[in-house]
Amino acid sequence: MLFQSNRPYCGMEFSENSSATQYTPHATLLRQLLISSLMALAMFFLCVGKSLAAEHIIQMTAEEVHEDGFGSKLMAYKMLSHTVNGTNITHRYSNHATIPGPTLFLTEGDTVNLTIYNDIPGANAGVLKGISSQVSVHVHGVHYKIVSDGTLKVINQEDDQGAGVGPAQTHANYSYTWDVAPGTAGTWAYHDHNYETHNGAEHKGLFGAIIVNPVGAANYAKEFVLYLTDDAFWGMEIDSHGMKQKKHGINPDFIARKDSEVRFHLIALGTDIHKFKLSGYQWADPGTNNMINEVAIGPLEKHVFTVKATKNAQYSDENFTNKLMGMVGKLKVSH
Amino acid sequence: MNKYFSGLSIPLTKMTVLILFTVTMLASSMAFAAVHNITLTAETLPNGQLAYKLSGEARAAIPGPTLFVKQGDSVNVTLTNNTAVPVSFKVPGVGEQNPAMTAPGATATYAVDATTVGSYVYHGNSNGKELLGLFGALIVDKTDGSVERYVNDNGALTAVAQADIDKQLVLFMVGSTFWATEIVDGIQKPLWANPILGAAEDEIVRFHVLSVGPAHTFHLHAHRWLKPGTDSVIDTKLLVDGADAHSFTIKAGAGVGKGDWQFHCHLISHMEAGMHGSFKVGGAGTSSTVGASPYGRILLGTDDVPGLVTFEISDEGASWFRSARGDAIVGLPYDIKTKSLEVMAPGSSVNFVMSDTNGVHTISTLLWPTGAHHMPFDQTSAYRGGGIIKLDTPGLYVFTCKVHPYMFGAVIVDDPNTVGLDLGNPEKEYKIDLVTGISGLPTSSDLAVRLLRTFFVATSPDNWQDYSSQIWNVKFPTLPVRISGAPFSEELTQGGVSAPLSILNVNDAPLALLGKPAVPGVGEVWINTQFEKTDGKTKPGTITVVDAKNWTVKRKIALPEINMNNPHNMWVNRDQSVVYQTQWFDTKLTMLKRNNGQLIKNIHVGDTPSHVMTLPSNDDITIAINGENGVALIPAGKFEISKILPTQAAGHTSANPHGHWVSADGKSIVTPNINTGDIGIYGVDGKIHSRTSTGNNAPGAHPIAIGMMPDSSKVYAANLLHHTLSVLNGDTGALIKTINLIADYHPITGAFADNDGNGEIAVGVLPIQSPVSPDGKAVVIASTGGQIVIIDTATDTIVKMLPCDPGCHGANFGAKKGGGYYAYVSNKFSNRMIVVDIDPNGDGNIADAGIAGDVALVAGNNTAIDDTVNSLPGFGGQGVLAIPVVYNGWVQNLPSKWKKGLTDAQKNPIGH
């Protein structure tokens, strides 16, 4: 644990106190530069040391959420606990199972140990739904060994990698190890891969995202996470102050302070191909300098962009049926 | 499998293709550019699929040869067409976008300049037939020898030269199937459909993922790569509609190690349809395993490897699931009249591709051998694409589309070691399971034989009832089959061994029209003769307009100018001047003039619109978007949808509403939700008032059409696959009663008896439309099994069964001249309309309900036409609309000239 007290010097956003890299204003420029470069050198060695990267211990469960009132159910993930190098940040998440599921903020170099539980009725009582009552977490983007694939044995040839009754193995819970290795920065989906079929229930509410930032990445005033599904946007927003996850639900109206930098994270799920549009705004197509004002996005693709919030806008899916069904929301800019 | 199919065991001839190009180096300024002269043929494979073959190779392969060139090169292709369809060589995004077609037997040349680095699809441009296998990859590489960088395990973007590549994998995503070729040291090896890809850990593997047809997203577990032209790291990539290509390089297992890593399309419907495979990263020498081959163990296949049969999903009547070699199968000496039947050995796969349709569909098993794995095969919602499934258990599998539940395709998986084709699982006494929850049904049972007959009639126009011919023949294949033994169905078992299916044949049964009803109807009857084909269209379907004054066919409307596709159901505006027509296998609602059948407007409304009705309150148009998840609204007088009312809360399974009805006050819309098995009552403001399951906890009820009491007090919903009629409270949606329409039928013996004790022996097998008479006295149910069942709404019991034809489908009421109502009933697999009089003596008691007569739906000499009928005349009867509309709520709005022909009671059906 002693090592981990050094952790804030990496300047990563998961430190609850990120001011540790500030220096005294009384130093001369030369002295400041010298110290800076020495510190940078030290930080480099500290940060590449694996044992110094943040260790996330996460426990989540899946629940049934009664949504439509006519007997048809969706499911959702709920955060039970999340510690980063022993610091508990569970308060950032909702106390309830939510659609979308928790957004996990990670930094390149981190490791994650995530344990999934299954509170869907019957799942632990030997009741098999379809070929499997398991719930799993299959993550995109980061590194993991085959035992952490979050799939059924029929796919991975190793194990039914979820919590609950599976066709080959039954587990009360299942733990995954993710290596958030260099080169994995980006926004990635995680989703169930095991419930009822070997395709899982990603289209029935069991999805969420990880946001992997590079070391020393910029901060955004607001993070807007939007999932494009076959009939609605599901989303949430996160304020950089406190990192509290809010506004879970359908076609949320996002709020940004005027002229603040906000980041949109789009992930598609389901079967439809979407065309996302944020009226009156342009942004750089990721990995390029091309400015675009709409983007085609298909299931499990991601598209991340930032804009300066200058004016109210409507975001929408221009897909014919989806737009007519009301797949639109607002970006409200306040002063 | 019997001796007819002994061709199944020719040894595997290992197939490797070495691509040798004739390369001519050019002199002068283009010193480093090359001209590639490539000679291709287009071939038909044993399973009927099509493929390109490189000259000099023994065999054609899917995908076709991968053509590697360098930027600046040019490619000259000489193509000889050995198939039966016109083919081409089109490279979307490069060169000629409308290349000439090469006719069957002809040879043509095509030239392509590889000006821009990238990966490109080439394909046959054959009006959908290219999706059967006429596609391949053209890879234009940089002249400096470098290819796409990979993301190393430490995140470094690592440069790759051609020489660094250990293996290239070409993966085509077509329908919902992967077609692969593996290239090592320049040797191209076909891996066919859904193979296991293999590589040793740390090998440098270059993927070329391409698509033709509907869009996909490609995902490979635990690997990352670069979005082309950027430093952006991705693990999933969209391949857009049409043709698209995406090349990337990985180091196998970088940062993640060995394992069976799944690759798949990430569209849920495609995943459910089988669109996945495995990328096995192992030790040195890990290699790929070939998937299902069109040359493999199928009827008349040549190679002793897992085989593949393929069905094209089509909008054409009877051939909805058309074997890619349907014409050849019909030509075999077994009297097979259907193109929708395939035979293969256990361990082979069935492939489906929606290559000849404008609609969305599902590929869902209706029945399968008891004990078969991975059953039912199904998808959560309708989609564009295809499907693939490996079948290991012998027996009969019948596939259908949940949206269009008379689309049938059948596969017999036959154990080669038994005599006769296995119709059920030999290890389970040849029994079958049904999607409705019935399991262990003997294939010798009357129900099983009935289902078999239904399949062979629905998919074989030769077996339909053509009243013009005055006789009816039903031919079944002469193929011997093995079914469950005695004591049932002696005729098929002949003592328990096997007998040819043709023992069920119907030979020269007389077929005569009853004659026209004696009392005329009021106005016109419009019938969607949905399968009728005409010269000016590639898509089937006409509207047949019958003059109810004299029962003659007044007009046939095909609308060749819009290639009207499968017209299914109609309604009309208030002043009865504009008819609204849905195109059920398409995306359009068509508006046309009632008086002359001319087109007004063809409007995109969404996938697979089924029924249309107006709101009596304001004449707005409501359209059930059967392939999707809502009811579209077009304001009266407008040509654009204002909104789509969702039929389910967000995130929930699409309801896929089919034959909705609107309450007489125009305040609520009632939909039968075929996909979720419930009846929804919705406000026109979009509120979901109630949703009520109709299956009594058994799966697959398939509510399909709604009728409503004239005061909207009760809702009647026919459940197609449960053979029941649900009665619901029109206000609350509460289930009042479920009327069993096959209570009087014994599914094993086929015996009929008054089991429900209502004094009538009456059954309605596969009920479809169930309108309530405008006076609220009777429900008339058209049952596709060939019956019309009449329900008394006072008691909600069956009072009568009347004979109908195979595929009995549509029913709607119109006014009878002088008072009373006729129910007009249509048939898919015959070409007449049946007219039912629910109360001939007009005493208010419907006990005397009967058939008043019938009308042939074939064009006569005086029929006005806009196109020439060339086949299936008058067939495919589905939606029916009597004009004027005389239902309570609508009849009051009729213009006076339309009211004139009605009695006072008809003008005010429940208020007088």
Ligand SMILES: [Cu+2]
């Ligand atoms: Cu796909």
Ligand SMILES: [Cu+2]
């Ligand atoms: Cu269909």
